[in-house]
Amino acid sequence: MRRRTIHALALVTLLAGSVLGSSLALAEGGVLTIGRREDGTTFDPIKTAQNVDFWVFMNVHDVLVRVDRTGKELVPGLAESWEMSPDGLTYTFKMRDAKFSDGSPITAEDAAFSILRIRDSEESLWSDSYQVVKTAEAKDDRTLVVTLNAPSAPFLASLAMPGVSVLSKAAIEADEIDFGEMPVASGAFKVKEWIRGDKVVLERNPEFWEADKVKLDGVEWISVPDDNTRMLKVQAGELDAAIFVPFSSVAELEKNPDLTVHKDPSTREDHLLLNHEHPALAKKEVRQALDFAIDKQAIVDTVTFGVGEVANSYIPRGALYHNEDNLQRPYDPEKAKQLLAEAGESDLTLNYLVEAGAQTWEQTAVLIQEQLAKAGVTVNLQKVDPSTAWDIEVAGEYDLAENYWTNDVIDPDQKTTFVLGHDTNMNYMTRYNNPKVKELVDQARVEMDPAKREALYKEIQVIAKDDVHWIDLYYSPFVNVSRKSIENFYQNPLGRFFLEDTVKN
Amino acid sequence: MSVALARPRLRTPGLPVPLVLGVLLVGAWAVLAVGAPWLAPYDPIAQDMAAKLQPPSAAHWLGTDNFGRDILSRVIWGARIDLQIGFLGVIFPFLIGTCIGAISGYAGGIVDNVFMRLVDIVLAFPFLVLMIAIIAVLGPGLASFYIAMALVGWVSYARLIRAQVLVLKHADFVLAAKSLDFGHGRILFRHILPNALTGSIVFAMSDAVLVILNGAAISYLGLGVQPPIAEWGLMIAEGQGFITTAWWITTFPGLAIVVLAFGFSLLADGLGELLGVRE
Numbered sequence: 001m002r003r004r005t006i007h008a009l010a011l012v013t014l015l016a017g018s019v020l021g022s023s024l025a026l027a028e029g030g031v032l033t034i035g036r037r038e039d040g041t042t043f044d045p046i047k048t049a050q051n052v053d054f055w056v057f058m059n060v061h062d063v064l065v066r067v068d069r070t071g072k073e074l075v076p077g078l079a080e081s082w083e084m085s086p087d088g089l090t091y092t093f094k095m096r097d098a099k100f101s102d103g104s105p106i107t108a109e110d111a112a113f114s115i116l117r118i119r120d121s122e123e124s125l126w127s128d129s130y131q132v133v134k135t136a137e138a139k140d141d142r143t144l145v146v147t148l149n150a151p152s153a154p155f156l157a158s159l160a161m162p163g164v165s166v167l168s169k170a171a172i173e174a175d176e177i178d179f180g181e182m183p184v185a186s187g188a189f190k191v192k193e194w195i196r197g198d199k200v201v202l203e204r205n206p207e208f209w210e211a212d213k214v215k216l217d218g219v220e221w222i223s224v225p226d227d228n229t230r231m232l233k234v235q236a237g238e239l240d241a242a243i244f245v246p247f248s249s250v251a252e253l254e255k256n257p258d259l260t261v262h263k264d265p266s267t268r269e270d271h272l273l274l275n276h277e278h279p280a281l282a283k284k285e286v287r288q289a290l291d292f293a294i295d296k297q298a299i300v301d302t303v304t305f306g307v308g309e310v311a312n313s314y315i316p317r318g319a320l321y322h323n324e325d326n327l328q329r330p331y332d333p334e335k336a337k338q339l340l341a342e343a344g345e346s347d348l349t350l351n352y353l354v355e356a357g358a359q360t361w362e363q364t365a366v367l368i369q370e371q372l373a374k375a376g377v378t379v380n381l382q383k384v385d386p387s388t389a390w391d392i393e394v395a396g397e398y399d400l401a402e403n404y405w406t407n408d409v410i411d412p413d414q415k416t417t418f419v420l421g422h423d424t425n426m427n428y429m430t431r432y433n434n435p436k437v438k439e440l441v442d443q444a445r446v447e448m449d450p451a452k453r454e455a456l457y458k459e460i461q462v463i464a465k466d467d468v469h470w471i472d473l474y475y476s477p478f479v480n481v482s483r484k485s486i487e488n489f490y491q492n493p494l495g496r497f498f499l500e501d502t503v504k505n
Numbered sequence: 506m507s508v509a510l511a512r513p514r515l516r517t518p519g520l521p522v523p524l525v526l527g528v529l530l531v532g533a534w535a536v537l538a539v540g541a542p543w544l545a546p547y548d549p550i551a552q553d554m555a556a557k558l559q560p561p562s563a564a565h566w567l568g569t570d571n572f573g574r575d576i577l578s579r580v581i582w583g584a585r586i587d588l589q590i591g592f593l594g595v596i597f598p599f600l601i602g603t604c605i606g607a608i609s610g611y612a613g614g615i616v617d618n619v620f621m622r623l624v625d626i627v628l629a630f631p632f633l634v635l636m637i638a639i640i641a642v643l644g645p646g647l648a649s650f651y652i653a654m655a656l657v658g659w660v661s662y663a664r665l666i667r668a669q670v671l672v673l674k675h676a677d678f679v680l681a682a683k684s685l686d687f688g689h690g691r692i693l694f695r696h697i698l699p700n701a702l703t704g705s706i707v708f709a710m711s712d713a714v715l716v717i718l719n720g721a722a723i724s725y726l727g728l729g730v731q732p733p734i735a736e737w738g739l740m741i742a743e744g745q746g747f748i749t750t751a752w753w754i755t756t757f758p759g760l761a762i763v764v765l766a767f768g769f770s771l772l773a774d775g776l777g778e779l780l781g782v783r784e
Binding site: 227228232248252298301354357362365367369370381382383385 | 748
């Protein structure tokens with residue numbers, strides 16, 4: 001009996017759905033299907049630091065201050081305008097007249113709640129970055145006042161970080177766990193369905209303050225872990241688009257007249273971590289010798305198939321305050337040999353930690369192994385499970401290891417602090433320690449004059465390069481593919497897809 | 506006296522066809538493996554960026570990979586590793602399983618019970634999952650693979666030998682040996698075991714196929730042979746990203762695995778036929 005009812009219901013829903021669906025498809029913009037490697041973990045922005053989550057909820061939650069398409073400018077989001085007090089300690093935001101997907105108004109109270117929550121919640125992964133906030137209060141429904149403990153140049157940029165999206169206070173207080181699954185949305189899309197491990201189905205949010213701009217009816221993020229399969233599905237038209245295009249497939253996909261390959265500028269930099277606690281790697285000349293001994297152009301050509309470009313600084317090209325004139329040591333194995341001999345390390349053997357299954361990293365490791373051999377350095381590759389690689393790096397039980405960084409905010413302070421500023425993670429696991437650099441990092445954080453700040457960051461880049469805190473390898477873009485019928489499908493350098501602009505023909 | 510009885514009897518005068526074919530196939534790989542330094546046209550790990558991703562040609566019969574390494578040379582050198590995997594991956598479980606199975610079957614009682622429950626415990630876990638778990642604890646590498654193989658693979662041999670020993674320990678020649686007051690060790694290892702072994706030797710041949718495939722699978726997952734060493738499973742894993750653009754990187758090591766595995770299967774069939782063992 002029960003079974004039959006369900007069948008009948010399903011049939012009715014199906015019929016209604018198909019009728020509605022087809023009529024809507026004519027009137028509206030259809031559903032965009034995007035293939036990606038893995039499923040996300042949560043829609044609660046403070047509980048994740050992963051791109052798999054960020055890239056999806058950046059279109060579900062809106063922020064007070066947005067980053068524009070170029071990734072270099074801050075533009076109004078849910079805050080229409082803002083003012084900073086002359087002492088740099090008080091920010092006053094004027095909120096836009098906007099609504100959540102449940103129809104309730106988005107108030108200054110919600111914004112204040114969201115800022116304090118990322119700072120204070122025990123489950124927040126980002127509380128360190130927001131300790132500079134002293135208070136956040138709603139003066140009235142539309143006026144938000146935030147005070148800081150100290151002037152902070154990167155503060156405004158940090159409000160554009162997806163983790164501090166404006167969330168509905170009422171919804172979170174009602175059921176915080178459920179919010180992570182089925183959030184109340186302030187962005188262009190809301191969650192319709194989430195089949196764990198398979199796909200996230202989003203539908204347009206009619207209450208979104210820019211709703212008339214949104215063309216798509218919905219977006220489906222579909223998990224297709226195997227790179228080859230994902231590419232084939234786009235080629236066959238089963239998916240409208242796919243992200244994480246392997247470098248090795250770019251040339252082949254570009255030949256296909258039905259497809260567009262996107263190489264959107266990103267802030268990704270791949271680098272080789274050096275453990276400064278290793279007795280030989282503690283010597284600056286040895287680190288410089290390794291930099292001379294690694295042929296980055298060969299890595300770019302072989303691993304990224306020419307899609308990437310050689311890196312010359314920890315601040316990526318295209319990001320704020322990148323130093324274009326930073327030193328780029330040429331590939332010179334003889335010079336490396338000589339430097340090593342002078343340092344008394346002619347017979348050096350190093351352990352290179354490689355994450356199993358990370359194809360481009362494995363390829364880089366095999367290349368670097370052979371390149372360093374030419375400079376007389378023996379490299380042993382030590383392949384480990386990806387889940388343990390990070391722990392081994394944190395524990396310092398490695399000599400060399402490749403890693404990467406992508407920026408979450410446009411301001412360079414976050415990365416600089418993590419990588420050079422003696423942060424709690426030992427300067428991104430390298431154990432690099434230069435008090436002069438730490439001083440400059442602290443100084444740059446509070447310097448409010450952009451020209452002076454830029455000079456400080458350039459100086460930091462020059463010293464970091466001279467010290468070889470790590471070895472810069474290459475920058476690479478976000479490589480995505482979409483069918484020709486899809487327009488305006490792009491990612492900004494911070495990873496946000498502007499799906500409110502995307503059109504499906 | 507009993508030794509004469511213990512000798513396995515040949516059933517047919519001519520050699521079975523599968524056996525001949527199997528010996529030829531496995532033998533061919535063995536020759537390639539031993540002769541690798543002279544037979545391989547290139548150094549298997551030397552990179553040549555000017556010649557990367559080249560399709561099969563006169564200079565590189567099976568093409569080159571993304572580092573410009575010669576696939577033919579890597580396949581030939583890979584035979585060394587894969588044959589070694591097949592041999593060592595079988596011999597340790599074989600020895601351990603034979604000893605445990607023989608003692609278990611001969612002693613009976615509580616010893617038998619303890620060993621067989623141990624077998625049940627190992628069998629309760631999926632084979633590959635248990636292997637991966639053990640290697641994850643020991644750290645990736647071939648040594649870990651052999652240890653894991655020995656820890657997991659012995660159960661099949663133990664069960665086979667035990668069953669044979671249970672039957673044979675009541676045979677007349679064993680009673681005769683007992684009446685001559687021979688020690689247990691002598692009876693078990695000199696009289697019973699030689700008769701009990703044929704089945705497991707045949708099984709070992711077909712097991713070698715599975716072990717080689719397992720070794721390739723473990724290397725494919727990044728837990729076995731470490732780069733830049735040439736091994737077929739690893740070569741397939743490394744070439745996976747190029748399967749649509751440079752099929753030769755994965756196809757040829759794949760074929761090599763198939764041919765070697767086929768050779769071992771034929772060898773097992775042929776040996777079984779020769780020794781009169783039904784699987």
